[in-house]
Amino acid sequence: MPSPELTPGSRGFIIPIGGAEDKVSARAILRRFAQLCGGPDAVIAVVPTASVDPETPDRYRRVFGDAGVAEVRVVDVARREDATAAATTLAGVTGVFLTGGAQLRLSTLLGGTDVARVLRRLNAQGVHVAGTSAGAAFLSEHMIAFGKEGGTPIAGQATLVPGLGLTNRVIVDQHFRQRDRMGRLLSALAYNPFAIGLGLDEDTAAFIGPDNTLEVVGSGGISVVDAGGLEHSSMATVEEGKPVEMVGVRLHVLVEGSRFDLQARRAFPAPARPDRG
């Protein structure tokens, strides 16, 4: 089962980030994450498995070091056989950060290994787990592995595969506005409308708390696609490559400070700001 909470409300935050998060100036998301993990007492493990760029670990070492965390470790898995040893690196961490890259590297290299098992257990016990881009896609039970761009859903547009499974309440898509992904997220939900789609713009994160309410942090928007009240999906009968009919999708576009209750499926807009004028 995905990461059963030991006692309800005690699991750590799950934090998908839409990719390209600010790593140089304000760094709102990464600083907020570091703070959540304990600030000067934080011990953060970076999982760079999605990436083949050898500089990825050092980049995040610097960013989290600059954010003042006590210790940054790297969970080094380049082959499946590395995972058992690498899992020991996770002992005592207060937060885990999965970098971007290719999400199928994460599922094929970590799926069913001790690293995946320990990540699920740690999150259930209260450790916060964030992922950006490919790392964000991997966090939930159903992961979009790849798909075609475009605003409206086409049958076969998205390929869903099993992810890490920290939650099954959401299906995440990232670089959402930048790569025109509304259609592929809709098509993923049309198969089985139980989950909630989170389309994350770049430099934008959903901080999903133990109470299953998420808060938006960052400079872009989050498109929350709720197909739970769907009156009709044609996915059972539509031909591959043809448009999918969906009647009754609810859509919310949320920005920094907004919250969304995944249980009640209810949005709470950000507190009013002074009028522009």
Add this chain to the structure above:
Amino acid sequence: MPSPELTPGSRGFIIPIGGAEDKVSARAILRRFAQLCGGPDAVIAVVPTASVDPETPDRYRRVFGDAGVAEVRVVDVARREDATAAATTLAGVTGVFLTGGAQLRLSTLLGGTDVARVLRRLNAQGVHVAGTSAGAAFLSEHMIAFGKEGGTPIAGQATLVPGLGLTNRVIVDQHFRQRDRMGRLLSALAYNPFAIGLGLDEDTAAFIGPDNTLEVVGSGGISVVDAGGLEHSSMATVEEGKPVEMVGVRLHVLVEGSRFDLQARRAFPAPARPDRG
């Protein structure tokens, strides 16, 4: 989360059946299911949503009636808006049976509705849930919606979508030997090797108990494909339509009376029978 058990070990059986189960002579699987649900005290709800054949409900009414169960009800959902009323039919049942047909009808019509929610809750509370063919595919968290036949895995051969989610420990494929589906089950596991593949021959069922040990019942075999110890999967880099490399799959072919512990990933062969002479 998929069907959290209220107390460990208290959930009902989950029973995927490979399709074409014997409905006329010995009926080993259906009788065993009826017995498990209470025999003469059983109240069984039939969910015919996968099927568009109007005779499906009556066929199972007769079969379970002949098996001596107290009451057979039909959960009638032809459109998503029927689901809230239909879910009330489930009050007080001791078993649920999902018929064959098209599994995308199940996920698109029931996903995110009260019927799905109540089925998950009932199973967590001890009610047994069986499904045959499409109904079997739908039971678990990751469902093979469709795919191409063939013995070896090809990238893109299987389309995975979210299912009912009573368990995420297994990915089920049905009509397994009859429709040459080893390749598509392997390709589904190659994305993320955490789950265990169950290839169910026709007239063959896996009775998955609350202790996560399954027992084989029926006239065919179950191919248990355990990719948890996989040393390598090429799914992250392989091109669509090309063969997928997988190193280190464990395969067991089990027959009636055999058991498999899904937690320990260990097979227990059927007790020895007298020698053929």
